[in-house]
Amino acid sequence: MFNGMRLTNRFEDMRREMDRLIDGFGIGILQSPLRAVGGYPAVNVWDEGTSVCVEAEVPGVKREQLDLYVVGKELTIKGNREVATGESVSYQRRERGTGEFTRVIPLPVEVDSNTIEAKLCDGVLTVRLPKAERARPRQIEVRVG
Amino acid sequence: MNTETNVCCNQETRSMPAGRVRQGRTYVPGVDIVENERELLLMADIPGVKAGNLAVSYERGVLTIRGAVAPRQDAEKTQFVIREYGVGDYCRTFQIGEAIDATKIEAELRDGVLTLHLPKHEEVLPRKIAIRTN
Numbered sequence: 001m002f003n004g005m006r007l008t009n010r011f012e013d014m015r016r017e018m019d020r021l022i023d024g025f026g027i028g029i030l031q032s033p034l035r036a037v038g039g040y041p042a043v044n045v046w047d048e049g050t051s052v053c054v055e056a057e058v059p060g061v062k063r064e065q066l067d068l069y070v071v072g073k074e075l076t077i078k079g080n081r082e083v084a085t086g087e088s089v090s091y092q093r094r095e096r097g098t099g100e101f102t103r104v105i106p107l108p109v110e111v112d113s114n115t116i117e118a119k120l121c122d123g124v125l126t127v128r129l130p131k132a133e134r135a136r137p138r139q140i141e142v143r144v145g
Numbered sequence: 146m147n148t149e150t151n152v153c154c155n156q157e158t159r160s161m162p163a164g165r166v167r168q169g170r171t172y173v174p175g176v177d178i179v180e181n182e183r184e185l186l187l188m189a190d191i192p193g194v195k196a197g198n199l200a201v202s203y204e205r206g207v208l209t210i211r212g213a214v215a216p217r218q219d220a221e222k223t224q225f226v227i228r229e230y231g232v233g234d235y236c237r238t239f240q241i242g243e244a245i246d247a248t249k250i251e252a253e254l255r256d257g258v259l260t261l262h263l264p265k266h267e268e269v270l271p272r273k274i275a276i277r278t279n
Contacts, residue, residue, distance in 0.1 A: 042229040046218065055217070057192040057230065059257030089186075095175035096190055108226050123192030123257015124217075 040101045041077065041125075045108075049137060051130045052107055059123035060096075066120065068127060070113045075105045075127065109135035170233040174210065174259075178239075182271055185243065185263040191235045192257035193217070199254060201261065203247045208239045210259065244269045 041056040058066065060081050067078040080100045111129040118127045179186040187208075191199070194212035202209045212235040244266040251262040 043227055044218070044225060044229060045227040047224040047226060052226070057190075057257070059190040059192040060188075062256060089179045089181065092178040092180050092185075094177050096177045096188065105227070120256075122195060123190070 039103045040097065041103060043077075043103070043105055045105065047108065048128075051128050052109065052111060054105055054107075054125075054127040054129065056103075056125045057123060058120075058125050061120075061123070061125075063120050066125065068116075068118055070107075070111060070116060070129065073107045073110055075107055075129065076102065077105065077125070078102045111135075170231055171236050172231070172233055173237050174212075174235045176237065180243075182265075184265060185241065185245070185261075187239075187259075187261040187263065189235075189237070189259045189261075190257065191254075191259050193232065194235065194254070194257065194259075196254050199252075199259065201250070201252050201259070203241070203245060203250060203263070206241050206245075208241050208245075208261075208263070209236070210238075210261075211236050212259075 041058050043054055043056045045052065045054050047053075054075055054077075056077060058077075058079060058081075061079045065080045065082070067076075069076040069078070078101070081098050083098045107129065110132040112132050113129075115130045116127060118125065120126075174189040174191050176187055176189045178188075189210055191210075191212045193214045198213040200209075200211045202211075214232055214234055217232050241263070245263045246266045249262075249264045253260045
């Protein structure tokens with residue numbers, strides 16, 4: 001089962017790469033410093049000033065099958081996608097991976113692990129990780145004197 | 146039973162009236178298709194699609210799945226640290242050789258997965274033929 005997931009990922013990676021190539025001819029993608037860490041699920045991570053957001057597409061994964069951990073500057077997404085049809089059926093086409101997955105995502109800054117919010121909606125996982133106090137951007141007041 | 150058609154959604158988009166062309170890209174969802182003697186079962190990964198933004202049609206052997214997804218982030222203003230996928234609409238078309246009873250198609254959307262039950266027409270179902278003996 002896990003092999004299926006990995007195989008699908010190879011295709012996923014290729015598809016993403018193609019997407020990126022196409023986008024690259026336009027604007028945006030080539031200009032930003034992108035890192036494709038690889039693995040399942042694919043993630044988007046962005047900075048919102050006082051927090052960091054991690055989004056992952058995990059269709060078919062239920063809330064109770066998903067575990068999140070934060071250790072230091074790493075977020076771990078662990079989960080399992082079950083086969084809905086049973087094993088004995090014959091597949092005409094099989095492109096969706098199944099099985100267990102673990103992905104460790106490096107975070108750009110330290111976060112406050114007590115106030116993390118995670119939401120799973122329509123197969124999209126969104127995790128908002130508030131930055132640790134010392135990692136937040138600080139406005140410095142300039143005194144006139 | 147099924148071959149994918151080259152009826153690309155983008156082509157259709159291009160022929161749409163200018164005002165209706167959406168910005169952004171269209172993605173091809175990954176699918177599993179299972180066939181048994183009574184039906185075809187299709188599962189498609191379409192994370193981010195809400196039931197109201199999903200359209201499934203079957204006409205003359207062509208099954209079309211279309212899901213609209215609004216951007217979740219501002220592509221230009223968001224400061225991405227890692228960006229591995231794009232957010233956009235989904236579209237995929239299948240040529241289905243089996244005679245499907247379009248009136249009995251059932252669709253279910255759950256956790257970003259579309260499950261379609263496509264029952265075959267009664268006429269194409271395997272039928273046991275009674276053999277008379279004299």
